[in-house]
Amino acid sequence: MITIISCTNRTQSLSRIVAEYYQSLLAAHNTKAQIIDLQGLPKDFVFSALYGNAGKNESFNVYSDQVAQGEKFVFVVPEYNGSFPGVLKAFIDGLEYPSKLADKKVALVGLSSGMQGSALALSHLTDILSYLGANLLGMRVKLPKVEENLKNGKVTNELYNQLLQEQIQKLITF
Amino acid sequence: MITIISCTNRTQSLSRIVAEYYQSLLAAHNTKAQIIDLQGLPKDFVFSALYGNAGKNESFNVYSDQVAQGEKFVFVVPEYNGSFPGVLKAFIDGLEYPSKLADKKVALVGLSSGMQGSALALSHLTDILSYLGANLLGMRVKLPKVEENLKNGKVTNELYNQLLQEQIQKLITF
Amino acid sequence: MITIISCTNRTQSLSRIVAEYYQSLLAAHNTKAQIIDLQGLPKDFVFSALYGNAGKNESFNVYSDQVAQGEKFVFVVPEYNGSFPGVLKAFIDGLEYPSKLADKKVALVGLSSGMQGSALALSHLTDILSYLGANLLGMRVKLPKVEENLKNGKVTNELYNQLLQEQIQKLITF
Amino acid sequence: MITIISCTNRTQSLSRIVAEYYQSLLAAHNTKAQIIDLQGLPKDFVFSALYGNAGKNESFNVYSDQVAQGEKFVFVVPEYNGSFPGVLKAFIDGLEYPSKLADKKVALVGLSSGMQGSALALSHLTDILSYLGANLLGMRVKLPKVEENLKNGKVTNELYNQLLQEQIQKLITF
Numbered sequence: 001m002i003t004i005i006s007c008t009n010r011t012q013s014l015s016r017i018v019a020e021y022y023q024s025l026l027a028a029h030n031t032k033a034q035i036i037d038l039q040g041l042p043k044d045f046v047f048s049a050l051y052g053n054a055g056k057n058e059s060f061n062v063y064s065d066q067v068a069q070g071e072k073f074v075f076v077v078p079e080y081n082g083s084f085p086g087v088l089k090a091f092i093d094g095l096e097y098p099s100k101l102a103d104k105k106v107a108l109v110g111l112s113s114g115m116q117g118s119a120l121a122l123s124h125l126t127d128i129l130s131y132l133g134a135n136l137l138g139m140r141v142k143l144p145k146v147e148e149n150l151k152n153g154k155v156t157n158e159l160y161n162q163l164l165q166e167q168i169q170k171l172i173t174f
Numbered sequence: 175m176i177t178i179i180s181c182t183n184r185t186q187s188l189s190r191i192v193a194e195y196y197q198s199l200l201a202a203h204n205t206k207a208q209i210i211d212l213q214g215l216p217k218d219f220v221f222s223a224l225y226g227n228a229g230k231n232e233s234f235n236v237y238s239d240q241v242a243q244g245e246k247f248v249f250v251v252p253e254y255n256g257s258f259p260g261v262l263k264a265f266i267d268g269l270e271y272p273s274k275l276a277d278k279k280v281a282l283v284g285l286s287s288g289m290q291g292s293a294l295a296l297s298h299l300t301d302i303l304s305y306l307g308a309n310l311l312g313m314r315v316k317l318p319k320v321e322e323n324l325k326n327g328k329v330t331n332e333l334y335n336q337l338l339q340e341q342i343q344k345l346i347t348f
Numbered sequence: 349m350i351t352i353i354s355c356t357n358r359t360q361s362l363s364r365i366v367a368e369y370y371q372s373l374l375a376a377h378n379t380k381a382q383i384i385d386l387q388g389l390p391k392d393f394v395f396s397a398l399y400g401n402a403g404k405n406e407s408f409n410v411y412s413d414q415v416a417q418g419e420k421f422v423f424v425v426p427e428y429n430g431s432f433p434g435v436l437k438a439f440i441d442g443l444e445y446p447s448k449l450a451d452k453k454v455a456l457v458g459l460s461s462g463m464q465g466s467a468l469a470l471s472h473l474t475d476i477l478s479y480l481g482a483n484l485l486g487m488r489v490k491l492p493k494v495e496e497n498l499k500n501g502k503v504t505n506e507l508y509n510q511l512l513q514e515q516i517q518k519l520i521t522f
Numbered sequence: 523m524i525t526i527i528s529c530t531n532r533t534q535s536l537s538r539i540v541a542e543y544y545q546s547l548l549a550a551h552n553t554k555a556q557i558i559d560l561q562g563l564p565k566d567f568v569f570s571a572l573y574g575n576a577g578k579n580e581s582f583n584v585y586s587d588q589v590a591q592g593e594k595f596v597f598v599v600p601e602y603n604g605s606f607p608g609v610l611k612a613f614i615d616g617l618e619y620p621s622k623l624a625d626k627k628v629a630l631v632g633l634s635s636g637m638q639g640s641a642l643a644l645s646h647l648t649d650i651l652s653y654l655g656a657n658l659l660g661m662r663v664k665l666p667k668v669e670e671n672l673k674n675g676k677v678t679n680e681l682y683n684q685l686l687q688e689q690i691q692k693l694i695t696f
Contacts, residue, residue: 092260307487309484438608
C-alpha cells in the first residue's frame with residue numbers, strides 16, 4: 001500500500017488529478033494506493049491543529065493517522081512562488097513529533113505551470129523530509145507545463161509517462 | 175519606516191519578542207518600524223484568502239496592504255522541521271501577484287531552539303523572496319539556542335547583539 | 349565598473365559568450381564591465397591556491413585581486429549536475445578571508461542546456477554569497493535551452509533579452 | 523563493502539580522520555569499507571579530467587572506477603563558505619555520465635568548525651546526488667565544533683557517537 005499526498009489545498013487541483021493518475025499507474029502494477037488530499041483539511045487547521053493544539057483537532061488527526069500508518073509515500077507537489085504550497089509545510093508542522101515519517105520511503109513528483117519546473121519546491125521539501133528522517137528515492141520526476149500535458153485525467157506526454165513508470169518501478173523495489 | 179514580520183502564528187512566540195526587540199533597536203537609530211505578526215491572521219486564511227479567494231478576505235487584506243506599502247523588511251523566522259513555519263509560506267501565497275515585494279529590500283533573522291541554527295529556513299525563504307524579486311541583504315543573522323539568550327524581552331548574548339547592530343546599520347543604508 | 353564572472357573553466361564556454369554579450373549590453377548603457385573567466389585559472393589551483401597555500405599562487409592572486417577591487421558583480425553560471433560547476437566554488441574557496449565580496453552587490457544569470465533551467469545552481473550560489481555577506485539583487489535571470497537561443501555571440505530570444513535588460517536596469521541602480 | 527568519501531583535498535583533513543573512524547565503526551559491525559580521499563586527486567584534475575578531457579586522465583580514472591564499483595556510500599563533508607568544498611563538486615563533474623551513482627545508496631555526515639553545523643553543505647549535496655539518481659538515507663549526521671570533539675582519531679562526544687551508530691545501523695539495512 002502506497003500513500004499518495006496531493007500537496008495543495010486548492011479545489012480541483014491538478015495535483016489531485018496527477019495523484020489519481022499515479023494511483024491508476026500503480027494499480028496496473030498490482031500495487032494499491034490511497035490518496036491524502038490536503039484540500040480536505042479543516043479550514044482553520046493552521047491554528048487549531050498546531051503548536052499547543054497539536055493532536056487536539058479530531059478531523060486533522062484522521063490525516064495525521066493516515067501518514068503515521070503509511071510505509072511508502074509519493075508527494076505530488078505543485079510549485080507556487082518558488083517553492084511548494086505553504087499549506088503542505090503547515091500540514092507537516094501539525095504531524096506528530098517525533099515524526100512518523102522517519103525511516104519511511106518517499107518519492108517526489110513536481111508539477112509546474114511554467115517550463116522552469118519545480119526544482120526548488122522539491123529541493124526544499126527534501127530538506128524537510130530528511131530532517132524528519134525519511135529516506136528519499138533519488139529519482140525525482142518533474143512535470144513542467146503540466147496543464148498542456150494532461151487530458152481527461154491522463155498524462156499525455158510520452159516522456160512524462162516514461163519517467164513516471166521508471167519512478168514507479170524504483171519505488172516498488174525501494 | 176521598516177516593516178518587521180514575526181513569521182509564525184504561534185501565540186506568545188519568541189519571534190514576536192525578537193521582533194519587538196529589533197523594533198526597539200531600530201528606534202535607538204531613529205528609525206521607525208511596524209510589526210506584522212502572523213499570529214493575528216484570520217484562522218481560516220489558508221482556505222479563505224488563497225487561490226480563487228485571493229483578495230476576498232478583508233481581514234487578510236489588512237496584512238496584505240501592510241506588505242504592499244512597506245519598503246524595507248525584516249523577517250524574523252523561527253526554524254521548525256528543517257525550514258520556516260508553513261504558515262509563512264501560506265501567507266506569502268495569499269499576497270497579491272505580481273508581488274509587491276519585488277524590488278523591496280529584505281533582511282533576515284533566523285531563530286532556533288537548538289544549536290544548529292536556522293540556516294535551512296533562511297535558505298528556503300531566500301529562494302522564495304528572490305523568486306518574488308526582493309533584494310536580499312547579504313548578512314543573515316542566526317540566533318541559535320534563542321530561549322537561553324532572551325530575558326525580559328531583550329537579547330542578552332553580546333555576540334548576538336553585535337550581529338543585530340551590524341545588520342541594522344547595513345539595512346539602514348541598503 | 350561592473351565585474352562579470354564567467355563561472356566555468358570549460359574552454360570556449362557558452363558562459364563566456366553570454367558574459368561578453370552582457371558586457372556589450374552594459375556598454376550600451378554607458379557602463380563599463382570587465383570579465384573574469386575561470387577558464388584562465390592556474391591548472392592546479394585547487395591544490396596550489398587553497399588552504400595552507402591560500403595567497404601563495406601569484407597567477408591565482410591576479411584573479412583574487414580583481415574580485416577584491418570589484419564593487420558590483422554579475423555571475424554567469426551554467427548548471428551542471430544539478431548545481432553550478434565545482435570549479436566556481438573551488439575558486440571562491442581560494443579567495444581572501446574575510447571575504448572581499450561582503451557588502452558588494454551581485455546579480456545572477458543562470459544558463460542551462462535543458463528546459464528545466466538553473467534554479468538549483470542559483471539557489472546554492474545564493475547561499476554561499478549570502479554566507480560571504482554579498483547583497484543579492486532579487487531578480488535572477490535564467491536562460492534555459494541556451495544553445496538554441498544564441499547566435500553569433502548574441503542572445504536571439506526576445507524574452508531573454510527583455511529579462512536581461514530589466515536586470516541591467518535594476519543592477520545599475522542597486 | 524561500503525565506500526567512504528573524504529570530501530576535501532586539504533592535507534591531513536579532519537574529514538579523513540572522521541572517515542577512518544567511521545570505517546572502524548563499520549568494522550565493529552563486520553562491514554568492510556574503503557576510503558576515497560579527494561586529497562589524492564591529480565593536482566590539475568579540474569582541467570585534465572573534465573569536459574572534453576572526461577575519462578582521459580588515468581590517475582583520475584582510478585577514483586572514478588572506485589565510485590562506479592561502489593554500492594553504498596558515506597560522504598564525509600566539511601562545510602566551507604556556506605557549502606561543501608568546491609573540489610567535491612569538481613570531482614563529481616568529472617565522473618562518468620550517465621552517473622554510476624544512480625540507484626546507489628548514500629548516507630551523509632557533515633562536519634563544521636563552528637556551532638552552526640553543515641546544514642547547507644548537506645542540503646546542496648543532496649540536490650546534486652538526487653539529480654544523479656542516488657537514493658538518500660534520511661538521517662544526516664551533523665558534527666558541529668568537530669575539532670573539539672575529536673581526540674587521537676576518535677570522536678569523543680557521546681551524542682555524536684550515538685548518532686553515528688544509529689546512522690550505521692540504518693545504512694546497513696538500507
